[in-house]
Amino acid sequence: MDQLTHYNREEYKKYIISKIDQQETIHVHQTMMDLHPIDRTEIYRELTEEQRRFIHEVLSPKEIGEIFDKLQTDEQTEFIREVDSQYVGNMFDDMYADDAADFLAEMEEETASNILQMMKQEEAEEVRELMSYEEETAGAIMTKEFIVLHSSDKVGEVMKRLRKEAPEAETIYYLYVVDEGHKLAGVVSLRDLIIADPKETVKKAMSTRVVSVDLEEDQEDIAKLIRKYDFLAVPVVTTQNTLVGIITVDDIMDVVEEETEEDFGEISAARGSLDAKISSFGAAKKRAPWIIMLMFLGLITANVIGQFEETLEAVVLLSVFIPLIMDSAGNTGTQALAVVVRRLAVGSIDGNGIKNMVKREFGTGMLLGLFCAVTLMVLIPLFYGSFILAGIVGLSLFFTLSMATIVGSIIPLIINKLKIDPAVASGPFITTLNDIIGLLIYFSIATALLQYM
Known part of the structure; x- marks a missing residue:
């Protein structure tokens, strides 16, 4: 070697x-x-x-x-x-x-x-x-290979026991203590045992303030808990506080990877088809429902344009800026969606946090709309020679981007309130919805100012 x-x-x-x-x-x-x-x-x-x-x-x-x-x-x-x-x-x-x-x-x-x-x-x-146990719950991801201590155990005897049993345990950095009824009573770290007097009982070395999770608790919530407290492991208990297993940080890392892939699939409307080994038919089968639904939403977009046919016939030049309005609305809405889904995923939103976040996103949309509007109101007269057209496009973009951030931030919050994964408010869905809103704003303003062109 x-x-x-x-x-x-x-x-x-x-x-x-x-x-x-x-x-x-x-x-x-x-x-x-x-x-x-x-x-x-x-x-x-x-x-x-x-x-x-x-x-x-x-x-x-x-x-x-x-x-x-x-x-x-x-x-x-x-x-x-x-x-x-x-x-x-x-x-x-x-x-x-x-x-x-x-x-x-x-x-x-x-x-x-x-x-x-x-x-x-x-x-x-x-x-x-x-x-x-039900999938994606604490019971389904916990391990049964862990060492249980009793409060009356002597520290010295526990250390001897660890030398024998540690190789078979998932982790020994945290050791959980139970009472006579096998109910969770405390936790003691390996470090605490090493520095404790071998003649002392575990009860003197342990802490009774134990953070635990219920058997039915969702794995994503457990991941947030472990991240919050920087735990290496967390005990799993029944509703009667009986210790039945532990969840270690390496299992939670797998959960985080799984949840991230799932959310990515939802946001991109490709859930279930991210596996590189899946066949073309399998990927198409999983993506088809979303694409078909978005196709029908696309028909609404086409109908919106049809409703303003007279405006387009009067000023054909308006059609040049339709892609700009739709793309800008979709991109801005998706950015807001990503921010909200991320904050929901890490559990960093409370009551006041929701209000402040939506307010911030709306302000961000207004500022983005203002920057884009000012830029276009300078460029459009140079290329197309029309200040009225510049005003229509600039004003439309200002209101569209402002609304796009509201839609992108509120929809996942509503879905989350309904106890559905907020990632299902996918990017393509938000984009299509904002396309419709953007076109309505654009053609409404254009129709109102048509007499001045």
Whole structure:
């Protein structure tokens, strides 16, 4: 190992793969286990099926499980097909229950059932319990591998116990204390235990002010809580305050990634089709409802233009600025939408905050409209020789951008009040709505001032 320290990562990967090809069992096991689990996973991805078969013989099911957990779902599915069911059962026995539950929830019911039958009864029951909770709740993402202390435990005995049980626990930086009824009574950090007198009881070292989450609490709210308090973990309790699991920060990072992708899909009207591996047909199928709905909204836009046909016939030059009005309205509204959705996502809006934010966005829209109006009122007379036309376009843009920010900020707030994900107020929807409003403002002003042109 020492002679390879000057190798970069790619060269080292090639070196290990060459040893796999030579089937040097002991050397491959040692070098693979010296790597970080992520690096092991990257090497595993590059292997052929034959090379993977050798790795399955060299590494134990528990060691393969660490690699398996870092693979994408489609890669995990492929892996499952390459090994016998008993090996898979042993591997899942050694995985954290929440990771096993996440994977099995994505599998066909028959396949998941077969794997559960191959697992040890105790381990399988924990996985089934986690799979029974509603998706995106605390119960569904919590882990069952954690160490529970009692207030009467001696610190010295706890430290001895940690040396034995820590390898099997998800985290030991926070340890939760329960009473005789297994109800959450306190929390103690590993640091507090290290500096405490070994003869003292845990009760003296623990804090009774514990922040916990309910089994049914939404995962997005839990992510906000952990971010707010900078927790490494948070306990999960029932309505009777019984401790049933913990949620660690690494699980929450997965939640944040999942929620971000979901919101991005909503805002772009492409929810469910962001996966690079999805087929063209699959992507089109998921996007079609939004596109069809927006198409019908587009018919309203066309109807608005048709209602002002006489105005357009009188001054054909007005049509030149239709794209400018529509694009500016859509872009400004989408910017306001992004601001509101972001603040709702991080939970930084309260009663007064909503009023101040809408007021700020409206002010921003007015200033943007004023800047654009002044610019156009200088440029249009130079290119088209009409101060009246410049006034119509400039005034329209001022009111349009002011309204666009109001629409972009209020609609997601209304949707959020209805207990619906505010990201569904997607960019294309806001854009189309602002197109309609912008055209109504533009042609109304143009019709009113038509006699002066």
